[in-house]
Amino acid sequence: xxxxxxxxxxxxxxxxxxxxxxxxxxxxxxxxxxxxxxxxxxxxxxxxxxxxxxxxxxxxxxxxxxxxxxxxxxxxxxxxxxxxxxxxxxxxxxxxxxxxxxxxxxxxxxxxxxxxxxxxxxxxxxxxxxxxxxxxxxxxxxxxxxxxxxxxxxxxxxxxxxxxxxxxxxxxxxxxxxxxxxxxxxxxxxxxxxxxxxxxxxxxxxxxxxxxxxxxxxxxxxxxxxxxxxxxxxxxxxxxxxxxx
Amino acid sequence: xxxxxxxxxxxxxxxxxxxxxxxxxxxxxxxxxxxxxxxxxxxxxxxxxxxxxxxxxxxxxxxxxxxxxxxxxxxxxxxxxxxxxxxxxxxxxxxxxxxxxxxxxxxxxxxxxxxxxxxxxxxxxxxxxxxxxxxxxxxxxxxxxxxxxxxxxxxxxxxxxxxxxxxxxxxxxxxxxxxxxxxxxxxxxxxxxxxxxxxxxxxxxxxxxxxxxxxxxxxxxxxxxxxxxxxxxxxxxxxxxxxxxxxxxxxxxxxxxxxxxxxxxxxxxxxxxxxxxxxxxxxxxxxxxxxxxxx
Numbered sequence: 001x002x003x004x005x006x007x008x009x010x011x012x013x014x015x016x017x018x019x020x021x022x023x024x025x026x027x028x029x030x031x032x033x034x035x036x037x038x039x040x041x042x043x044x045x046x047x048x049x050x051x052x053x054x055x056x057x058x059x060x061x062x063x064x065x066x067x068x069x070x071x072x073x074x075x076x077x078x079x080x081x082x083x084x085x086x087x088x089x090x091x092x093x094x095x096x097x098x099x100x101x102x103x104x105x106x107x108x109x110x111x112x113x114x115x116x117x118x119x120x121x122x123x124x125x126x127x128x129x130x131x132x133x134x135x136x137x138x139x140x141x142x143x144x145x146x147x148x149x150x151x152x153x154x155x156x157x158x159x160x161x162x163x164x165x166x167x168x169x170x171x172x173x174x175x176x177x178x179x180x181x182x183x184x185x186x187x188x189x190x191x192x193x194x195x196x197x198x199x200x201x202x203x204x205x206x207x208x209x210x211x212x213x214x215x216x217x218x219x220x221x222x223x224x225x226x227x228x229x230x231x232x233x234x235x236x237x238x239x240x241x242x243x244x245x
Numbered sequence: 246x247x248x249x250x251x252x253x254x255x256x257x258x259x260x261x262x263x264x265x266x267x268x269x270x271x272x273x274x275x276x277x278x279x280x281x282x283x284x285x286x287x288x289x290x291x292x293x294x295x296x297x298x299x300x301x302x303x304x305x306x307x308x309x310x311x312x313x314x315x316x317x318x319x320x321x322x323x324x325x326x327x328x329x330x331x332x333x334x335x336x337x338x339x340x341x342x343x344x345x346x347x348x349x350x351x352x353x354x355x356x357x358x359x360x361x362x363x364x365x366x367x368x369x370x371x372x373x374x375x376x377x378x379x380x381x382x383x384x385x386x387x388x389x390x391x392x393x394x395x396x397x398x399x400x401x402x403x404x405x406x407x408x409x410x411x412x413x414x415x416x417x418x419x420x421x422x423x424x425x426x427x428x429x430x431x432x433x434x435x436x437x438x439x440x441x442x443x444x445x446x447x448x449x450x451x452x453x454x455x456x457x458x459x460x461x462x463x464x465x466x467x468x469x470x471x472x473x474x475x476x477x478x479x480x481x482x483x484x485x486x487x488x489x490x491x492x493x494x495x496x497x498x499x500x501x502x503x504x505x506x507x508x509x510x511x512x513x514x515x516x517x518x519x520x521x522x523x524x525x526x527x528x529x530x531x532x533x534x535x536x537x538x539x540x
Contacts, residue, residue, distance in 0.1 A: 059432060061428060061431075061432060080431045080432060081431055081434055081435065081436050081437070081438075084431075084432060084433065084434030085434045090432045090433075092429065092432065096426055096429045098421070098422045098425045098426065098429070099425065100421065100425055101418070101421060101422060101425075105418055105421075105422075106422075108415075108418060109418055109419065109422055109430075109433060109435065110433050110434070110435075112415045151433065152433075155433075155434060
């Protein structure tokens with residue numbers, strides 16, 4: 001863990017002046033923010049403002065310029081494989097489990113020795129153990145989300161990038177996913193892209209809000225979600241309209 | 246009935262050769278999205294390496310079957326090495342640049358044929374064939390050529406070997422996952438580029454073997470042989486579903502049978518036309534044939 005001059009732990013991730021261009025579109029226009037070494041930092045914003053692109057750019061899955069430091073080490077020139085192996089785990093939007101592989105194969109892909117036998121799977125995702133031989137493509141959305149989370153937790157991680165884990169899930173499953181994320185966040189910092197404000201209020205410590213490819217707000221999550229006018233101004237929604245977490 | 250049995254065995258034998266040629270092509274496209282027009286060059290490399298081994302490297306006093314056995318190993322190794330070099334030197338810098346990949350592999354295919362013609366001449370060179378493979382076996386009244394049984398057994402062994410690789414090994418798991426979603430495999434910290442190189446090498450090895458066995462089938466080696474076999478390999482891969490090993494196997498046998506039956510029952514030469522019509526029919530009825538899943 002890198003430390004600041006005062007001896008307190010520095011950010012686990014620092015993004016400085018991050019730009020992403022796709023063809024003629026300038027998607028990210030100088031995004032800068034830090035991710036604290038503990039807890040959950042939520043990356044918020046309306047649809048299409050560049051949240052997913054930010055995660056992909058950090059991981060090297062989008063063409064980017066700028067400076068990215070993971071635990072004090074510059075990673076913007078590293079390959080995706082190296083970034084992940086160095087400790088940044090990624091759970092993409094829409095899960096992206098390998099539907100033709102079984103649950104066990106999805107996990108063995110990352111941890112060939114233990115796979116589904118890993119203690120973390122049994123502790124956090126007991127339902128997957130019972131479904132080890134089921135093709136991941138036949139699982140429900142919630143179960144696929146569990147596979148995606150389990151898969152990334154099998155590798156030692158210093159930071160998790162998680163993109164809309166509750167998208168399209170029923171309220172009961174949203175609560176289950178939130179429970180898992182809260183549990184995971186006790187040991188691993190998370191940069192979370194999420195639209196579900198009750199979930200953000202429940203598990204996030206800090207928030208970074210994007211608009212049109214720029215950071216427009218940084219602060220404590222509790223403070224933002226408690227301010228209905230500011231939330232509506234930044235996100236176009238307020239807590240009253242949101243569902244379960 | 247005897248004619249039909251003969252046609253079926255020779256058709257399946259021909260299909261076995263098509264499978265040998267197409268399996269590597271299918272693996273490479275399935276995982277990497279590379280339409281490898283240089284696959285014929287891999288086959289040619291295998292056939293010439295085998296021919297050189299049998300006629301120049303090994304003494305003529307050695308039994309032909311033993312020389313062929315050694316030549317098969319040489320062809321496989323040469324095909325694998327050529328595949329590896331092509332991937333590392335030419336394909337790797339061009340990933341996700343499909344047009345450039347096509348141009349490079351087409352260029353390599355043309356250049357390799359020209360190089361072979363420059364070195365060994367354009368005329369076909371006779372290739373020794375073990376006596377037993379030139380003979381026939383009487384079965385249910387039909388005299389069946391023995392070499393077709395060899396082709397069928399080798400193709401079956403390759404098919405089972407590749408299935409075992411895909412389903413019983415970690416490399417196979419990465420390949421199957423990569424066929425579904427290469428980017429996600431990379432995002433899980435798996436070095437998919439290294440897998441690409443291995444797959445290209447495996448494809449090259451299968452092509453080298455196919456090249457030599459096709460030369461055994463025709464009795465000669467020639468610079469254009471790889472290219473002509475490649476056309477059927479592409480047809481088989483498209484019909485079978487790009488990236489589907491089992492689909493490739495079924496399509497290879499189907500193409501071989503259609504070709505043989507049409508040539509016999511319609512007219513000589515109609516077989517090739519029938520195969521093209523079959524391809525058109527598959528694409529019309531199942532436009533998604535270009536996509537596939539590794540199994």
